[in-house]
Amino acid sequence: MTQSGWRKPTPGLLQAERFAEVGEQLSIPKSQAIVAVKKVAAAIGLKSQDLLLLDTFGAVTQPQDWEPGRRPIVWASNHFLMEQTGFSLATLRRHVRRLCEVGVIAMKDSPNGKRWGRRDADGVIVEAYGFDLAPLAARAEEFEALYAHLQAERAACARLRNAITVTRRTIRAKIEKALEAGLRGPWRKLQDAYSGLLEGLPARSEGAGRLGSFLAHIKALLASVETSFEAAFDWPDRSDAMQASNGANDQQDTRNMIPTGLENETRIQTTNEPDPVKSNRFEPKHAADVAPEGQGRAPVGRPEEVDLDISWSTHGQKRGSDVDIPMLMASCPHFAEMARSTQGYMRDWNDVHRAAAALRPIVGISEDAWNVANKVLGPAVAAASIALILDKSTDGEVKSPGGYLRGLVERAQIGELHLDRSFYGRLSGAGA
Secondary structure: OOOOOOOOOOHHHHHHHHHHHHHOOOOOOHHHHHHHHHHOHHHHOOOHHHHHHHHHHHHHOOHHHHOOOOOOEEOOOHHHHHHHHOOOHHHHHHHHHHHHHHOOOEEEOOOOOOOEEEEOOOOOEEEEEEEEOHHHHHHHHHHHHHHHHHHHHHHHHHHHHHHHHHHHHHHHHHHHHHHHHOOOOOHHHHHHHHHHHHOOOOOOOOOHHHHHHHHHHHHHHHHHHHHHHHHHOOOHHHHHHHHHHHOHHHHHHHHOOOOOOOOOOOOOOOOOOOOOOOOOOOOOOOHHHOOOOOOOOOOOOOHHHOOOOOEEEEOOEEEEOOOOHHHHHHHOHHHHHHHHHHHOOOOOHHHHHHHHHHHHHHHOOOHHHHHHHHHHHOHHHHHHHHHHHHHHHHOOOOOOHHHHHHHHHHHHHOOOOOHHHHHHHHHOOOOO
């Protein structure tokens, strides 16, 4: 670098001069060079006001200045630059220094330290001293590669953060469900482990390496939670298989697996009465499943005591399910967010049904299909179906929401609907 002795050379200035010498041999359009540095500005330590000054420099140059063998040098006065940027002289000098130290501009000094230059009749710079933007041309390819790397890193971090969020929700929902239902297992210990793990939750600024490490730890905890959940929970299909193969004696062993607090719970079927429901569970309306008078029917005039479970009838055999509002909302986060934003807090299944009815057109379900679903499935399962279809279509798993709902209705009519498996599957992250 040509030095007159008045400017103290620094490693940054010397490196910038070497970049300028390389850039002089390249043909990089001004727009490409400036856009490239803007994309990675934060990563290389530049701020918005630095970029404002850089734009001001670029506006003074002309296209021919960026051709091979030439340097885009700006010899604008401090007064002009201060007027264009609104900077004070001290602020202007601070940003010039940062641009130089980062290595995106170089300084070409005249013997007396003055900035000046002249062009020939064709507008080509003949001689000039001032701010040299040639390093931008030299580093354009470097900055574009860095930007591609940053984009890949951001995408990886986004995927890892989403995976962490889903895993956290699954762990929390299963532990809360287990504690609420009184499942046997080390749930308090797992809850403490979960709380301790969250204390080390990476900040949003953390890189993919740190996020990946945390995801591995939280997935290991999820595996422990799922193992305990499966060991303690009374899965209906498993119970049915054991009863069919082992007889009445094994039914007693199966009953021992029923969660504490649910073992003696009364299950009351719904009726066709249009009474409001104040419960967290539903059961669809099946004419054959309506309990006889005095056997589980809620007294007329006391609808707040009606306890409706989500249950499905398969070949005439009632199969219970413990899908409740917290589980539905945890396994269908898109529906939960939209339902709460449009209807508010989901206090009971009536609120869920109203939310499903409001979101039904957004999902792409016709009113006729919705009415048929309510008639065949019952209001609870119809609402749960809308929640499931909304989330599946949002995730790209369902292309035809109306066709999917018709399929659920047809399966229910022949006793082959197992919708609860879909919720347990989504809660476990496996989908269904």
